Amino acid sequence: MRHRHDLRAAGLRASAMTLVLVAALVTGAAPGRAGEIVPSVGLTKAVNGGGEATAQVGLAFRGDLAPFLMSELGVTYRSESRFDDQLKLRMWPVTASLYLKPLPALYAGGGVGWYHTTYDYAPGVPIADQTKQEYGVHLGGGLKVPLGAGAGLDLGGRYVMMRDQNSRLIPQRFDPDFWVTSIGLAFKF
Secondary structure (H helix, E strand, C coil): CHHHHHHHHHHHHHHHHHHHHHHHHHHHCCCCCCEEEEEEEEEEEECCCCCCCEEEEEEEEEEEEECCEEEEEEEEEEEEEECCCCEEEEEEEEEEEEEEEEECCEEEEEEEEEEEEEEEECCCCCCCCEEEEEEEEEEEEEEEEECCCCEEEEEEEEEEEECCEECCCCCCEECCCEEEEEEEEEEEC
């Protein structure tokens, strides 16, 4: 019972942090500061999944809160197979991040995310599909290479940490943590 209370409290804290980050992004964009929209593609791999890397697509909105601090709101789509293709996870993460920029081309930081996850079991498995919402945190960074006055190439990576998930297959628990590497085009507006 105590464990459930602790997880619920952690979820509420993550939700509050997300709202604070969204408010900072909305109110922090002062006139004259440029924002960016960054469509990207990448590879994602489960830490303990044993499977191959799969494709991911994403879209992020970034804004400078200060010369050395950048905020980001992003949404992606990723999928992976587990347990010898008996389970397919489809995930739509919505994330909020804060990045330090020690140099204009480099950024590093972290954030929180809401992970809408669908568990699709193989047709021969007598388990009903289900959808859950989970919270997680991530650490990451990247490199921005200018391509001109209004665009740049964005190379990034992040490690996503989530609590262990229950499965109705054996083994009954698995670690959902994953790596993401991506390449995108950052368009300034």
